[in-house]
Amino acid sequence: xxxxxxxxxxxxxxxxxxxxxxxxxxxxxxxxxxxxxxxxxxxxxxxxxxxxxxxxxxxxxxxxxxxxxxxxxxxxxxxxxxxxxxxxxxxxxxxxxxxxxxxxxxxxxxxx
Numbered sequence: 001x002x003x004x005x006x007x008x009x010x011x012x013x014x015x016x017x018x019x020x021x022x023x024x025x026x027x028x029x030x031x032x033x034x035x036x037x038x039x040x041x042x043x044x045x046x047x048x049x050x051x052x053x054x055x056x057x058x059x060x061x062x063x064x065x066x067x068x069x070x071x072x073x074x075x076x077x078x079x080x081x082x083x084x085x086x087x088x089x090x091x092x093x094x095x096x097x098x099x100x101x102x103x104x105x106x107x108x109x110x111x112x
Contacts, residue, residue, distance in 0.1 A: 002097035004089040006064055009097040014076070016086055018063035021053055027062070027084060029076065031101040036077040039091070039107035042070055047085060059085045074105070 001009045008015040012030060019027035042048045047055070048070075052063040059075065060082050061067070072091040076084045088094040095105045 002088070002090070002094050004094075006062060007086050007088045007094060009094065009101070014098070016062045016084055018052075019060075019084070021063075024063055029078065029084075031098075031103060033078055034076060034098075034103050035079050037095075037098060037103055037105045038075045038077070039095070039105050040073050040075060042067070042073045042087060047073060054082075057082075059083055061085045061087075 001011070003009070006017045008017065014029045014031065014034065016027040016029070018024040040046055047059065047061055048068055050061045051065060051067060052061060054060045058081060062084070064087055067087050070087045070089075073085050073087045074091070074094070076086065078084070098105065
């Protein structure tokens, strides 16, 4: 499975730690609820400096103080207006762990 401290893949669900503001409770998403996962480069305009929350009322980032030093984000489609965005420490390992649960990653491949 996958666990970098903030993003966790368990046998049953994707766990996004430090999700809910202001207390930082985890968001637990059963794999069956995930409609899609899109890999995007993390840039100035796509949230590199967004430490926690939303800038556009659509994409919501969990608390990750290390985000400015990362290159890749994953947008999780749950079928609603708000889409969680995660920035794992090891994007390739996360994608591999999710693929074992039938979740395909679309979007850019490789670094950035």
